Amino acid sequence: MMTVTEIVILIFILIGIILVFIAALGTLKFPDVYARMSATSKAATLGVAAIIFAAGIYFHTNISIMTRAGAVIAFLFMTAPVSAHMLARAAYAGGVKLSKKYKVVDELEGRYDKVTHTPSGAQEGPGIETVSLPRDRRA
Numbered sequence: 001m002m003t004v005t006e007i008v009i010l011i012f013i014l015i016g017i018i019l020v021f022i023a024a025l026g027t028l029k030f031p032d033v034y035a036r037m038s039a040t041s042k043a044a045t046l047g048v049a050a051i052i053f054a055a056g057i058y059f060h061t062n063i064s065i066m067t068r069a070g071a072v073i074a075f076l077f078m079t080a081p082v083s084a085h086m087l088a089r090a091a092y093a094g095g096v097k098l099s100k101k102y103k104v105v106d107e108l109e110g111r112y113d114k115v116t117h118t119p120s121g122a123q124e125g126p127g128i129e130t131v132s133l134p135r136d137r138r139a
Helices: 005-030 034-056 063-093
Strands: none
Touching: 005 034, 034 063
């Protein structure tokens, strides 16, 4: 007979496996690199976090392992979105095109400086002000 703790562990492991599988399917099925990164950065992060959480529950008597599991989950949630953003930015700077399958508007098309990796020609609109700051503040 399974205890309540073992059932909770099993549930979290199954949730993790399902989410990681969904991330793998997204990587295979989505048409462009940006959609693939979205699938992996969200579903895989949650799936791995669920599996690590289950491991932390399994070793609930050892506070050191539970603390490490919590730290790994926190580190995962802090680094996965940032790394996905940086990979998407590098892909865009490298000229990887958006898929024509989706109705997505490339708002940076023709406005992205590939040397400085920043938008060129800032757009002005309501509530947006362009401020020029002096480079030298000597009196």
